[in-house]
Amino acid sequence: MLRVVLAEDAVLLRAGLTEILDRSGHRVVAAVGDARALSEAVDEHRPDIVVTDVRMPPGFRDEGLRAALELRARHERLPVLVLSQYVATAYATQLLGGDGRDEGGLGYVLKDRVGEVSEFLDTLRRVADGQTVIDPEVVRVLLAQQTAARPLNRLTPREREVLGLMAEGYNNQSIAARLSVTEASVVKHSSNIFMKLDLDPAEGNRRVLAVLAHLRGGAG
Amino acid sequence: MSLTDGADPTAGLAAEPDGADGTDGVAVPDIAVRRALGRRPADFLFSAWPLRCWLNLLGGALFGLGLLLALVVLVSVGILLSVVGVGLLVLACLPLLGIPVARVERRRLRLVQPLRPADPHTPAPEEGLRRRLRHRFTERATWRELGYAALLAVVFTGAGLGVVALLAFSCVLAATPVVVWALAPETVMIVPGQAVPDPLSAVPFSLAGLAGVALSAYAAAWLTVGQVWTAWILLAPRKDPENRRVIELTRSRARLADAFEAERRRIERDLHDGAQQQLVALTMTLGLAELEMREATPEAAALVARGRGEARRALDQLRDLVRGIHPQVLTDHGLAAAVAEVAQRSPIPVEAAIDLPRRLPPLVEATAYFTVTEALANAAKHSGASRIGITGTLVDDRLTLLITDDGRGGADPAAGTGLSGLADRLAILRGRLLVSSPVGGPTQLRVEVPCSA
Known part of the structure; x- marks a missing residue:
């Protein structure tokens, strides 16, 4: 059971999300409609995870995202799952670039994913466990953006596939299951990737951020 | 070089300070x-x-x-x-x-x-x-x-x-x-x-x-x-009566464009707050229903899943529509981010380097954005280019965008409505569009818009 603070300004979606979370055994300790209330709720309830919308009042720009970044600076290891109405790599970049630390899970997924309830709950759990989960659509766009850039061209299509799944926060075992290959070959692929991208493979969960940092570096 | 100049009817009066209207003669x-x-x-x-x-x-x-x-x-x-x-x-x-x-x-x-x-x-x-x-x-x-x-x-x-x-x-x-x-x-x-x-x-x-x-x-x-x-x-x-009328017309045209832009943003907000939310809520409810039915009635669950897929597609279409009206990322993050997003969707690889020190007026951002989308669409349709470069700079309060492709050239601003429509939109902002597209390529669009408020 996860204790969740939920921030979403649209009443309809707030109710929907609350229902989904409550029905699946989690507990929404506070459901708020703007960024300030979110900060206060987190300070009061100390939840296991924060789920927040990007756009919220009063400016309807990226208040939720900024509140999430601020909360992560204030509360160490606070997992945050950001929901976005549309694919914006700018948001993902902002979120992941916010702090270099990888303590506490971080997630950025599209709101549409919530409809795939079991996958959404899976994402929620993984973020709460401290993993980083980026929406496949965002990863796809980030990778597509990179096809013209230098270092990723060195990767084989299979390696790129593995990198994509890695960026979504899957571990070697799940990647192996998804691609129907042995875990040993995934390990081989990932060490190839790290080698080709000049990354240190010893850094565990940090690898996702490293990969994304690398993608961003190539993009800029 | 062919030239589609957003001719500025007030050019001859450029040195006149603003707010000088209403008086006869000169200010x-x-x-x-x-x-x-x-x-x-x-x-x-x-x-x-x-x-x-x-x-x-x-x-x-x-x-x-x-x-x-x-x-x-x-x-x-x-x-x-x-x-x-x-x-x-x-x-x-x-x-x-x-x-x-x-x-x-x-x-x-x-x-x-x-x-x-x-x-x-x-x-x-x-x-x-x-x-x-x-x-x-x-x-x-x-x-x-x-x-x-x-x-x-x-x-x-x-x-x-x-x-x-x-x-x-x-x-x-x-x-x-x-x-x-x-x-x-x-x-x-x-x-x-x-x-x-x-x-x-x-x-x-x-x-x-x-x-x-x-x-x-x-x-x-x-x-x-x-x-x-x-x-x-x-x-x-x-300020002869003739000139004064031209100035008044220019201003009312700019006011109209501003009003249109505000209206587009309002429609975007309405769609975001209304239909889009409803559809997302619908997919959530259907998702829950699917989960509930999965054990007892798998057939019904499959139907619900199909319904959810359909709702999802409607949502995608709505999102594309909103993007064509006024993309959210433009409102939230400005021109550079919005151009980066549109570049990602282009079938031709785009390298965008837009470096602006600050956010620009909303109408300038929107006009520049739609110029880029139109240019990319044109390039994808006609040019046969293999790559496109976009640069953007702000010098002396003047936004300059250069959109270059390595295609076959021969774009004629007079022929299509797309380019001349863009020139019209730019002219409202006293900006201009220069098209250089010799047969055999490359094609370069140069957009200049003054950004002083």
Whole structure:
């Protein structure tokens, strides 16, 4: 059971999300409609995870995202799952670039994913466990953006596939299951990737951020 | 290079300050010298202004003297030769002398007034000396300029020489002690019959001289104010009823564009808050239903899953629609981010390097964004390019976008509605679109938009 603070300004979606979370055994300790209330709720309830919308009042720009970044600076290891109405790599970049630390899970997924309830709950759990989960659509766009850039061209299509799944926060075992290959070959692929991208493979969960940092570096 | 220029109907009036409407004739801008005169005397006298005004008057006086001489010569020659007939021609063309004089004066006065009046003349017909002359003679500006030339040659030259003479005399007076000491004690006479005995007793004259310098500085400044004012009244374009209508039309067009833009943003917000939310909520409910049914009635769960997929597709379509109206990322993150997003969706690889120090006015952002999307769509449809480069910079409050592809070229702005529509949208912002697309490529679009609020 996860204790969740939920921030979403649209009443309809707030109710929907609350229902989904409550029905699946989690507990929404506070459901708020703007960024300030979110900060206060987190300070009061100390939840296991924060789920927040990007756009919220009063400016309807990226208040939720900024509140999430601020909360992560204030509360160490606070997992945050950001929901976005549309694919914006700018948001993902902002979120992941916010702090270099990888303590506490971080997630950025599209709101549409919530409809795939079991996958959404899976994402929620993984973020709460401290993993980083980026929406496949965002990863796809980030990778597509990179096809013209230098270092990723060195990767084989299979390696790129593995990198994509890695960026979504899957571990070697799940990647192996998804691609129907042995875990040993995934390990081989990932060490190839790290080698080709000049990354240190010893850094565990940090690898996702490293990969994304690398993608961003190539993009800029 | 073919050119689709968002012709600026107010170009001839560009130097006019805003907020000058409602008055007849010209709006004289804030005169810089007048402002300097408002300072404390010490601040004014030790600034560069007195020097500038003296130089201005001296220059004007010399120019005016030359002009006077030219007038005298031309009139005499004209009268003398009038018997032959050529003289009449000279006399007849004399009024046109004001035109070059005015051109010089508009430039010369920049010494004391940073903003110079625009040229009031309308373009003359291309061919036929007679028609060109007639055009000039019927313009009121020509006669106003002639009046200014006459004023310059007589009044400003006379007054200017007076001030300069006062300055020269004052300088000499101020230097009396030095002259007495260095040259000839007991011989210099300032008051006739009374020689100055020694440098010390020349000091009062020196003080008088300094006062004279100050006086001439103020006189020069006030005369310059008068001259700048006269120049603006006589040499700047008038707001004729015709011009005023063009300005009003331009402004109302900009207001309309602003209103349209606001409306687009409102529609985007409404769709975001309304239909989009409803659809997302629907997918959530269907997702929950699917989860609940999965165990007991798998067939029903499959149907619900299909329904969810359909809702999802409707959501995607709605999102594409919103993107075409006013993309959210543009509102949230500005032009660079929005162009980066649209570049990602382009079938041709795009390298975008847009480096802007700040957010631009909403209408500029939207127009620039849609120019880029249109350019990318055109390139994808017609160019056969393999890569596209987009650069954006803000220099002197002017946004410049360069969109270059390596395709086959031959884009004609006159042919399609896309490019000329863009030029129209840019023209509202006083921007312009330059298209260079030789057959064989490459195609380059250059977009320039001023961003001053």
